[in-house]
Amino acid sequence: MKTIVENGAYLTAPTSMPSLSFEGVGLTYKDGTETLQDINLKVGRDEFVSVVGPSGCGKSTLLKVASGLVEASQGTVVADRDRLGYVFQDATLLPWRTVASNVGLLAELHGVPKAERERRVQEALELVGLSSFADRHPRRLSGGMRMRASLARSLTMDLEVFLFDEPFGALDEITRERLNDELLQLFLTRHFAGLFVTHSIYEAVYLSTRVVVMSPRPGRIVAEFNVPFSYPRGPEVRFSPEFAQLASSISSALRGAE
Amino acid sequence: MIQLDRVTTVQNPPKLVKVVLTDRKRRFSGVLPPIALSIVIIVIWETISASLSGSRKFLLPTPQSVVIHGLLARDAYGQILPSFVRTSVLALGGFGVAIVLGMLVAAVMYRFRWLEKAVFPYLVALQAVPILAVAPLMAVVFGYSFVAKGIIVVLIAFFPIPANFLLGLRSVDAGLDDLFRLHRASWWTRFWKLAFPNALPQLLTGFRISAGLAVVGAIVGEEFFQAGVPGLGIRLLQYLQNVEYNRLYGALILSSFLGIGFYLIFTWISNRVLRNWHESAIQQGT
Numbered sequence: 001m002k003t004i005v006e007n008g009a010y011l012t013a014p015t016s017m018p019s020l021s022f023e024g025v026g027l028t029y030k031d032g033t034e035t036l037q038d039i040n041l042k043v044g045r046d047e048f049v050s051v052v053g054p055s056g057c058g059k060s061t062l063l064k065v066a067s068g069l070v071e072a073s074q075g076t077v078v079a080d081r082d083r084l085g086y087v088f089q090d091a092t093l094l095p096w097r098t099v100a101s102n103v104g105l106l107a108e109l110h111g112v113p114k115a116e117r118e119r120r121v122q123e124a125l126e127l128v129g130l131s132s133f134a135d136r137h138p139r140r141l142s143g144g145m146r147m148r149a150s151l152a153r154s155l156t157m158d159l160e161v162f163l164f165d166e167p168f169g170a171l172d173e174i175t176r177e178r179l180n181d182e183l184l185q186l187f188l189t190r191h192f193a194g195l196f197v198t199h200s201i202y203e204a205v206y207l208s209t210r211v212v213v214m215s216p217r218p219g220r221i222v223a224e225f226n227v228p229f230s231y232p233r234g235p236e237v238r239f240s241p242e243f244a245q246l247a248s249s250i251s252s253a254l255r256g257a258e
Numbered sequence: 259m260i261q262l263d264r265v266t267t268v269q270n271p272p273k274l275v276k277v278v279l280t281d282r283k284r285r286f287s288g289v290l291p292p293i294a295l296s297i298v299i300i301v302i303w304e305t306i307s308a309s310l311s312g313s314r315k316f317l318l319p320t321p322q323s324v325v326i327h328g329l330l331a332r333d334a335y336g337q338i339l340p341s342f343v344r345t346s347v348l349a350l351g352g353f354g355v356a357i358v359l360g361m362l363v364a365a366v367m368y369r370f371r372w373l374e375k376a377v378f379p380y381l382v383a384l385q386a387v388p389i390l391a392v393a394p395l396m397a398v399v400f401g402y403s404f405v406a407k408g409i410i411v412v413l414i415a416f417f418p419i420p421a422n423f424l425l426g427l428r429s430v431d432a433g434l435d436d437l438f439r440l441h442r443a444s445w446w447t448r449f450w451k452l453a454f455p456n457a458l459p460q461l462l463t464g465f466r467i468s469a470g471l472a473v474v475g476a477i478v479g480e481e482f483f484q485a486g487v488p489g490l491g492i493r494l495l496q497y498l499q500n501v502e503y504n505r506l507y508g509a510l511i512l513s514s515f516l517g518i519g520f521y522l523i524f525t526w527i528s529n530r531v532l533r534n535w536h537e538s539a540i541q542q543g544t
Contacts, residue, residue: 092433095535096455109441137534
């Protein structure tokens with residue numbers, strides 16, 4: 001079942017619609033600050049859309065609205081809240097739980113029986129390569145491993161929409177590139193609809209089927225770029241002239257927006 | 259690279275010795291300084307005691323005299339040990355009630371913010387109430403009973419528990435709270451799986467502070483009521499009146515042992531509970 005938020009209210013929608021869509025979505029806070037303005041965006045399965053924009057333009061807020069954590073003040077958001085994953089800026093792991101127990105959290109909250117939960121946890125840990133760290137506590141993991149655990153947690157659920165809020169922003173470049181590749185791998189096997197917020201144009205181009213550029217607050221979509229490279233993408237894509245050209249066009253669109 | 263390392267080690271043996279020393283130092287660092295200080299205190303005590311003139315000597319008996327006549331003599335420990343147990347039970351009982359009540363009050367304040375606004379000022383005010391002024395009222399209502407003394411303990415030990423617990427409940431990371439809300443966790447689920455474990459470090463700090471206060475409360479309560487089975491508080495007054503200074507100092511030492519013991523037990527529990535995840539426990543390496 002898909003649910004729609006219309007001016008804050010959730011409605012049921014036919015299944016032929018895209019996994020996630022914004023129609024004329026605006027957000028104005030009670031104090032009058034306009035954060036989002038007339039956002040129109042559709043993300044279907046097997047689409048990976050990145051959002052780039054200056055800091056404070058409402059990129060993260062866009063994800064919050066998509067997830068229903070924040071209600072839009074205008075327009076319609078369609079998403080299946082029961083099949084929506086959210087990977088936050090921090091790994092948001094519970095420090096008192098082991099990695100395995102953290103990864104099992106969502107399944108636990110959704111009432112998945114223990115045996116099934118353990119099976120899914122094991123599978124997810126294997127996918128992100130953390131099996132041998134299952135019994136560790138988060139503080140004994142590196143930043144990259146924590147982020148992997150956070151990803152694994154979402155992978156225990158059968159998700160249709162994945163929201164990423166600059167998940168690799170705090171990592172060093174080497175770890176970041178490795179996680180980019182792992183994320184692409186997951187995208188290709190899991191066939192979700194991805195909406196990815198990032199500061200990095202290169203990351204956006206490398207990962208996405210489409211890149212969306214937002215203006216400073218109030219955030220509007222000012223440009224959209226299709227990324228022509230086919231999957232799977234290897235690291236050499238980053239060094240192709242087409243990649244550089246696309247990145248440069250996005251960069252100038254970003255500057256134009258400011 | 260490796261060879262260079264080896265050369266440095268061989269040429270520089272003091273470095274190696276230093277490493278061993280720091281390791282050992284770390285192991286005893288929590289025990290040695292207090293022991294050293296206690297030796298200094300005993301020496302000072304001994305010196306002062308020896309310098310007192312004959313007629314005033316009774317005011318401060320020597321440490322040996324306190325230990326031998328005040329604690330180890332059969333009729334001394336026969337009297338003081340049951341009192342020690344009695345006061346421990348009183349302090350623990352009051353402390354237990356303070357824990358249960360304090361946690362409940364904090365949980366309710368956490369659930370209903372308006373109740374926090376209403377109740378919290380009174381919790382602070384409770385801190386300011388002079389307990390000795392309330393004690394006679396307790397005596398009128400509850401008689402000179404164990405319960406009346408217990409209430410004094412609760413009053414003195416109470417505040418740190420709800421205050422710290424509430425602080426911990428309220429300091430849940432916003433991202434984690436979002437995660438739980440996103441997956442439609444109920445208030446109870448968020449409380450048990452998120453807010454409560456998150457508050458454990460603060461709650462356990464509250465326990466440690468309150469544990470010491472509970473001992474103070476128990477002795478104050480006993481000294482005020484001076485009835486029922488005699489605990490350490492009653493013994494202290496009794497020894498003072500009877501000019502049994504050896505025993506008086508013995509009882510004082512036992513009282514402070516009780517306070518220190520409570521504190522150490524709850525510090526140990528706290529480090530056990532938090533050792534895998536909280537900085538406070540990890541740094542102490544317990």
